[in-house]
Amino acid sequence: MLAADPGASIASIAAEAGVDRRTVYRRFDSREALLAAIYEARLTAIEDAIEDARLREAPVAVALHRYVENVIALNRTWPVDLADMLADDSVRVRRDAAVREVDAFLARATDEGLLRAGLPEGWASALLPQVVHLISRQQPELSPGQAADVVVDTLLHGLGTR
Amino acid sequence: MLAADPGASIASIAAEAGVDRRTVYRRFDSREALLAAIYEARLTAIEDAIEDARLREAPVAVALHRYVENVIALNRTWPVDLADMLADDSVRVRRDAAVREVDAFLARATDEGLLRAGLPEGWASALLPQVVHLISRQQPELSPGQAADVVVDTLLHGLGTR
DNA sequence: TTTAAATGACACTTTAATGTAGCACTTAAG
DNA sequence: CTTAAGTGCTACATTAAAGTGTCATTTAAA
Numbered sequence: 001m002l003a004a005d006p007g008a009s010i011a012s013i014a015a016e017a018g019v020d021r022r023t024v025y026r027r028f029d030s031r032e033a034l035l036a037a038i039y040e041a042r043l044t045a046i047e048d049a050i051e052d053a054r055l056r057e058a059p060v061a062v063a064l065h066r067y068v069e070n071v072i073a074l075n076r077t078w079p080v081d082l083a084d085m086l087a088d089d090s091v092r093v094r095r096d097a098a099v100r101e102v103d104a105f106l107a108r109a110t111d112e113g114l115l116r117a118g119l120p121e122g123w124a125s126a127l128l129p130q131v132v133h134l135i136s137r138q139q140p141e142l143s144p145g146q147a148a149d150v151v152v153d154t155l156l157h158g159l160g161t162r
Numbered sequence: 163m164l165a166a167d168p169g170a171s172i173a174s175i176a177a178e179a180g181v182d183r184r185t186v187y188r189r190f191d192s193r194e195a196l197l198a199a200i201y202e203a204r205l206t207a208i209e210d211a212i213e214d215a216r217l218r219e220a221p222v223a224v225a226l227h228r229y230v231e232n233v234i235a236l237n238r239t240w241p242v243d244l245a246d247m248l249a250d251d252s253v254r255v256r257r258d259a260a261v262r263e264v265d266a267f268l269a270r271a272t273d274e275g276l277l278r279a280g281l282p283e284g285w286a287s288a289l290l291p292q293v294v295h296l297i298s299r300q301q302p303e304l305s306p307g308q309a310a311d312v313v314v315d316t317l318l319h320g321l322g323t324r
Numbered sequence: 325t326t327t328a329a330a331t332g333a334c335a336c337t338t339t340a341a342t343g344t345a346g347c348a349c350t351t352a353a354g
Numbered sequence: 355c356t357t358a359a360g361t362g363c364t365a366c367a368t369t370a371a372a373g374t375g376t377c378a379t380t381t382a383a384a
Contacts, residue, residue: 007169009341020362025343115321120312124321126300130292138288150282153320159277159286160318171371182332187373 006084010034039085042078046098049074055105060114061152063105068132069148075136076144102128114156131155168246172196201247204240208260211236217267222276225267230294231310237298238306264290276318293317 010031014021028034049070053063085091106124109115115124131154135147142150172193176183190196211232215225247253268286271277277286293316297309304312 010343011341022344022363023361026360029343031342113323116323119321120301120304122300123297123312123316126296127293127316127321130296131289134288134292135285138284139282142282150285154285154289156320156322158316158318158320159281159289161275161278172373173371183372184333184374185331188330191373193372 006081035085036088036091038078038080039082039088039091042074042080042082043091043094043098045074045078046071047094050098050101055101056108060105060109060112064109064114065148065152067102067105068128068151069144071129071132072136072147072151073144075133076140079137099125128155168243197247198250198253200240200242201244201250201253204236204242204244205253205256205260207236207240208233209256212260212263217263218270222267222271222274226271226276227310227314229264229267230290230313231306233291233294234298234309234313235306237295238302241299261287290317 010024011021013034014024024034028037049067052070053067055063055067058066082091082095086095103125106115106128110117110124131151135142135151139147139150172186173183175196176186186196190199211229214232215229217225217229220228244253244257248257265287268277268290272279272286293313297304297313301309301312
């Protein structure tokens with residue numbers, strides 16, 4: 001619900017969850033604390049997704065698909081944008097570390113010939129999460145595995161006739 | 163500036179523009195009116211972009227590149243998200259018409275063999291604007307023409323080695 | 325230079341959301 | 355059954371932003 005409107009009021013969040021506004025304040029000290037808990041959960045899920053995909057060692061094609069599948073699943077569980085929380089130092093540090101890990105993987109994928117060289121700086125790095133985010137929301141009927149098939153195929157080969 | 167935070171206060175908007183908060187209220191009756199004017203400008207630019215690209219008649223490869231280039235340019239001039247304004251009926255109607263026009267073009271591109279058939283429903287339609295939006299912001303040093311080259315190549319052939 | 329329009333600055337009311345307090349009610353554990 | 359924990363509800367204070375009014379000052383056109 002915070003996906004649609006990150007600035008949603010505590011009242012509307014509580015209403016959507018079917019509980020009283022006061023109950024939210026009993027579980028979380030403040031709005032900030034509530035959001036921090038959500039972003040914490042997402043961030044941990046991201047770290048798990050990276051580790052599970054073994055971005056450093058697994059064959060790049062395998063690692064890419066598995067990472068994409070994991071992130072699609074966590075995007076659907078925690079559909080919030082970490083960009084809203086970069087004010088928090090701890091969040092930013094962990095998020096930056098995750099980004100570096102994926103960037104290093106993409107560099108390895110380029111070295112090993114999965115990705116083309118000579119693309120604009122940061123293009124693959126920016127495109128990957130956007131496409132994953134998009135399919136997570138726009139294709140809810142696809143399972144994470146099916147959606148990952150589409151994402152990997154789209155990223156590697158595009159939408160054109162082959 | 164509204165791109166980063168659509169919920170920015172009038173005070174912060176005015177400050178960033180170097181004018182007094184009161185001056186904003188002299189030009190626009192309300193915050194709603196200010197946003198409506200911005201979205202109106204973007205919407206008109208979108209309609210112009212579609213018409214200029216001649217999505218219905220021009221060769222699909224030519225029309226695609228030109229449309230993408232036009233939208234990248236307008237994304238940089240009016241970097242706001244129309245999704246925030248879908249409450250306004252007139253905006254929604256015009257936006258839907260533009261979306262239908264692009265969808266029809268993508269169908270033609272598929273018929274004529276530029277795009278692959280058998281993709282998930284709505285995938286190309288959703289992916290195109292996202293990729294265009296992304297490059298508009300993430301690759302500011304590329305000219306609209308260069309950026310369109312990258313977008314079209316990425317969309318048609320992907321990032322993989324050929 | 326004079327004048328009219330636009331702007332900046334200050335003060336105010338209103339509104340919406342955050343966060344807090346107290347009390348009645350439900351529910352599950354003993 | 356009794357009790358304790360959690361929840362719903364109403365009310366209240368606080369804060370931030372929207373929106374309005376007024377007046378002095380600046381700016382540009384005559």
